[in-house]
Amino acid sequence: MWTIIHKMGSPPWFFRISGVLVRWLLPITVMLLVCGALWGLLVAPPDFRQGNSYRIIYIHVPSAVVALAGYYVMAFAGAVSLIWRIKMADVTMRAAAPVGAVLTAIALVTGAIWGKPTWGTWWVWDARITSMLILLFLYLGVVALFEAYENKTAAARACAVLSLVGTVNIPIIYKSVDWWYSLHQPASIKFTGESAIDASMLYPLLLMIVAFYCLFAVAVLLNMRAELTWQHREAGWLRQIVSGA
Amino acid sequence: MQLLAANQVAIERGERRLLAGVDLSVSSGDIWQLVGANGVGKTSLLRAVGGLARLGVAGEITRHGTMLYLGHHAALKHNLSALDNLRFHPACDVICSDEDIISALAAVALAGYEDRPIGALSAGQQRRVALARLVLSSASLWLLDEPFTALDVDGCAWLEERIKQHVAAEGAVIFTSHQPSRFGELQQNLDLAAYVV
Amino acid sequence: MSYSKTSIWQPMSSEVASLSIWGAFARQFMRHCKSLVGSPADAINPLLFFFMVVTLFPLGLGPDPQRLAGMAPGILWVVALLSSLMVSAKLFASDYEDGSLEQLAMAPYPLAVLVMGEVAAHWIATGVLLALVSPVFATMLGLSSAALPTLVASLMLGTLSLTLIGAVGSALTVSIRRGGLLLSLLIIPLNVPVLIFGTTAVSEAVIDGNTVSWLALLGGLALGSLALLPLAIGAALRVSLDN
Numbered sequence: 206m207w208t209i210i211h212k213m214g215s216p217p218w219f220f221r222i223s224g225v226l227v228r229w230l231l232p233i234t235v236m237l238l239v240c241g242a243l244w245g246l247l248v249a250p251p252d253f254r255q256g257n258s259y260r261i262i263y264i265h266v267p268s269a270v271v272a273l274a275g276y277y278v279m280a281f282a283g284a285v286s287l288i289w290r291i292k293m294a295d296v297t298m299r300a301a302a303p304v305g306a307v308l309t310a311i312a313l314v315t316g317a318i319w320g321k322p323t324w325g326t327w328w329v330w331d332a333r334i335t336s337m338l339i340l341l342f343l344y345l346g347v348v349a350l351f352e353a354y355e356n357k358t359a360a361a362r363a364c365a366v367l368s369l370v371g372t373v374n375i376p377i378i379y380k381s382v383d384w385w386y387s388l389h390q391p392a393s394i395k396f397t398g399e400s401a402i403d404a405s406m407l408y409p410l411l412l413m414i415v416a417f418y419c420l421f422a423v424a425v426l427l428n429m430r431a432e433l434t435w436q437h438r439e440a441g442w443l444r445q446i447v448s449g450a
Numbered sequence: 451m452q453l454l455a456a457n458q459v460a461i462e463r464g465e466r467r468l469l470a471g472v473d474l475s476v477s478s479g480d481i482w483q484l485v486g487a488n489g490v491g492k493t494s495l496l497r498a499v500g501g502l503a504r505l506g507v508a509g510e511i512t513r514h515g516t517m518l519y520l521g522h523h524a525a526l527k528h529n530l531s532a533l534d535n536l537r538f539h540p541a542c543d544v545i546c547s548d549e550d551i552i553s554a555l556a557a558v559a560l561a562g563y564e565d566r567p568i569g570a571l572s573a574g575q576q577r578r579v580a581l582a583r584l585v586l587s588s589a590s591l592w593l594l595d596e597p598f599t600a601l602d603v604d605g606c607a608w609l610e611e612r613i614k615q616h617v618a619a620e621g622a623v624i625f626t627s628h629q630p631s632r633f634g635e636l637q638q639n640l641d642l643a644a645y646v647v
Numbered sequence: 648m649s650y651s652k653t654s655i656w657q658p659m660s661s662e663v664a665s666l667s668i669w670g671a672f673a674r675q676f677m678r679h680c681k682s683l684v685g686s687p688a689d690a691i692n693p694l695l696f697f698f699m700v701v702t703l704f705p706l707g708l709g710p711d712p713q714r715l716a717g718m719a720p721g722i723l724w725v726v727a728l729l730s731s732l733m734v735s736a737k738l739f740a741s742d743y744e745d746g747s748l749e750q751l752a753m754a755p756y757p758l759a760v761l762v763m764g765e766v767a768a769h770w771i772a773t774g775v776l777l778a779l780v781s782p783v784f785a786t787m788l789g790l791s792s793a794a795l796p797t798l799v800a801s802l803m804l805g806t807l808s809l810t811l812i813g814a815v816g817s818a819l820t821v822s823i824r825r826g827g828l829l830l831s832l833l834i835i836p837l838n839v840p841v842l843i844f845g846t847t848a849v850s851e852a853v854i855d856g857n858t859v860s861w862l863a864l865l866g867g868l869a870l871g872s873l874a875l876l877p878l879a880i881g882a883a884l885r886v887s888l889d890n
Binding site: 287343345346349350354355358359362367369371373377378380382385388 | 812819832840844876886
C-alpha cells in the first residue's frame with residue numbers, strides 16, 4: 206500500500222503512467238462523447254412539452270454533475286496533500302480547479318440558453334442554477350488564491366484548507382439555497398426534471414455523464430502533465446522521457 | 451542533555467534550494483552562532499529549527515525541551531503598555547506576576563516605563579522590552595535572530611551576560627549575528643557557506 | 648537608567664507556574680480586548696460603516712416606508728455580512744506584521760486554541776456589538792418592532808459563524824499583499840447559508856411565522872463552525888507563516 210502511494214508521489218513514475226493512461230482514455234472519451242451526443246441529439250425522442258430544446262440537458266446535466274464531483278476530487282486531493290504531504294496531490298488539486306471551474310461555467314451557460322425557450326428569460330434565480338453559481342464562486346476562489354501566493358507549495362496548502370472548508374459547506378449551501386427557493390417561489394416554475402424521465406432519454410444522458418467523467422479525468426491528467434513538465438523542466442528524467450517518446 | 455538535533459536538513463524557498471545537508475546538534479551549555487553572508491539562509495534555518503518554517507524543509511529535526519524565538523519583529527502591540535505586552539505575551543508559557551515583569555523591565559533598564567504604550571518608546575527601547583522576555587521565559591533553547599541589532603553598548607553587554615548565564619544554567623542558545631565570535635571560546639560556529647547548494 | 652548587572656537571573660518572586668491551555672486562551676482573549684480598548688476605532692468604525700451603508704438603501708430604493716420595511720431583513724443582513732468582510736480583512740493583519748503570529752506558533756499550545764481567544768474578542772467587539780445596536784437601524788428602515796428580538800438573536804448567532812469564516816479567509820490571505828479583495832472572493836460564497844438563514848429568520852418574525860427553526864439552524868451553523876473552523880484557521884496561519 207505504502208509503496209504504491211509513494212510511487213504515485215514520484216513525478217517520473219506518474220509521468221510515464223499518465224502518458225499511457227491518456228493514450229487510452231482520450232480515444233475512449235472522444236468515442237463516448239460522439240456516441241452520447243449523436244444518441245441524445247438524433248435518436249432520443251423530442252420532449253412532448255419542450256420539443257427539441259430539452260436536448261441541451263445532454264451537455265447541461267453532465268457538466269453540472271461532474272463539476273460538483275470535481276470539487277470533491279479537488280478537496281480529496283487537498284486532504285491527501287495536507288495529511289501525507291505528497292506533492293502529486295498538490296499538482297492534482299491545482300490541475301482540477303480550472304477544469305472544474307470551466308465545467309461549472311458550461312453548466313451555467315447551457316442552463317441560461319435552456320432557460321430562454323423554457324422560461325422565456327436568460328436567467329432565473331432557480332435553486333439549482335443559484336447553487337451552481339455559488340459553486341463557480343468557490344472554484345474561482347481556489348484558483349484566485351493559488352495565483353495570489355508566490356510560494357507555490359504554500360499556495361497548494363492554502364488551497365487545500367480552503368477547498369476542505371468549501372467541501373463541508375457545499376451540502377449546507379445546497380440545502381439552504383433549496384429552502385430559500387422553496388420559500389420564495391412556491392412551486393410556480395417546475396421543469397421536467399422533477400417528473401420521471403423516460404428511459405429513451407435517460408440512457409443517452411447516462412452515457413454522456415460517463416463521457417464527461419472521462420473528459421474530466423483526461424483534462425486533469427493533461428493539466429497535471431503540463432504542470433509537471435513546467436516544474437521539472439530542468440530535470441534529466443523528463444528529458445529522457447520526452448526524447449525517448 | 452541534548453536539546454536539538456538536526457540531521458541532514460535541506461531548505462528550499464519556492465523553487466530555489468538554499469541549503470542542504472545541514473547537521474547540527476545542540477546540547478545544554480552550547481552557544482551556536484549561525485555564520486554566513488546575507489541571503490544565505492540564516493533566518494530560514496533558524497525558523498526551520500524552531501518549527502516556524504515547515505514547507506520546503508526536508509530532513510530530520512528533533513526538539514527536546516521548550517524553545518524561545520526572538521525574530522526581527524518584536525511581537526509587541528503598539529497600543530498596549532510594556533507591562534501588558536509582556537503579561538499577555540503570545541508565546542509565554544508561565545504565569546508571571548506583575549512584580550516579575552516590573553523587575554524584568556528594570557533588568558533591561560526600563561524601570562518606570564511599565565505603563566507607557568509601546569508606540570511611545572523608541573526603537574531601541576522596544577527592542578529591550580522584547581529582550582525582557584529572556585528574563586521571564588522558562589524556555590531552555592533560545593533562538594535569537596540578530597539579537598544585537600538596535601542595541602547600545604550597555605545593552606549588548608547585558609545581553610552577552612544574560613546569554614552566558616542562561617547557558618551556565620543548563621540552557622542553550624542559537625543566534626545569528628554579523629559580528630564574529632562575540633563569545634570567543636564559549637561559542638561554536640556553524641558556517642552556512644559550507645552547505646549552500 | 649542602567650541595566651542591572653546583578654540579580655538578573657534571580658528566580659522570579661513567585662514560583663514558576665506553567666500556564667494551562669485555558670489560561671493561554673484567556674490570555675490571548677485579554678490581549679486582544681485590551682488592544683481594542685486602546686484603539687476603540689476598530690470596534691466603532693464597522694458600526695459607522697454599517698450605519699452608512701444602510702443609509703444608502705433608502706437613497707437608492709426610494710423612501711417608500713412599505714417597500715423599505717419589506718426589504719429591511721435582507722438589507723440588514725447583507726450589510727452585516729459586508730461589514731464582517733471589512734473587519735475580517737484586518738483580523739490577523741497586525742499580528743502578522745508585528746511578529747505576534749510567529750510567537751503564537753512558537754507557544755507550546757495548539758495554535759487553533761490560541762487564535763480562538765483573539766477571534767472571540769473580535770466577535771464580541773464587532774458581531775455582538777453590531778447585533779446589540781442593530782434595532783436602531785432596523786427601526787429606521789421600518790422593520791416591525793415585533794421582529795427586533797429575532798433580529799438581534801439572529802445577528803448574534805450569525806455573526807459568530809461569519810467571524811469564524813472570516814477568520815479562515817483572513818488567515819489564508821494575511822501573507823498576501825493586497826489580500827483584502829481576495830478575502831471577499833473566498834468567503835462570500837461560504838457565507839451564503841448564514842445569510843439565507845438569518846434573513847429568513849427575521850422575515851418569518853415579521854409575519855409572526857416560525858422563527859425558532861431558523862434560529863436553530865443558525866445556532867447549528869455556529870456550533871459546527873466552532874467545532875471545525877479553528878483547525879482550519881490554525882492550519883491556514885501556519886501556511887501563511889511559511890509563505
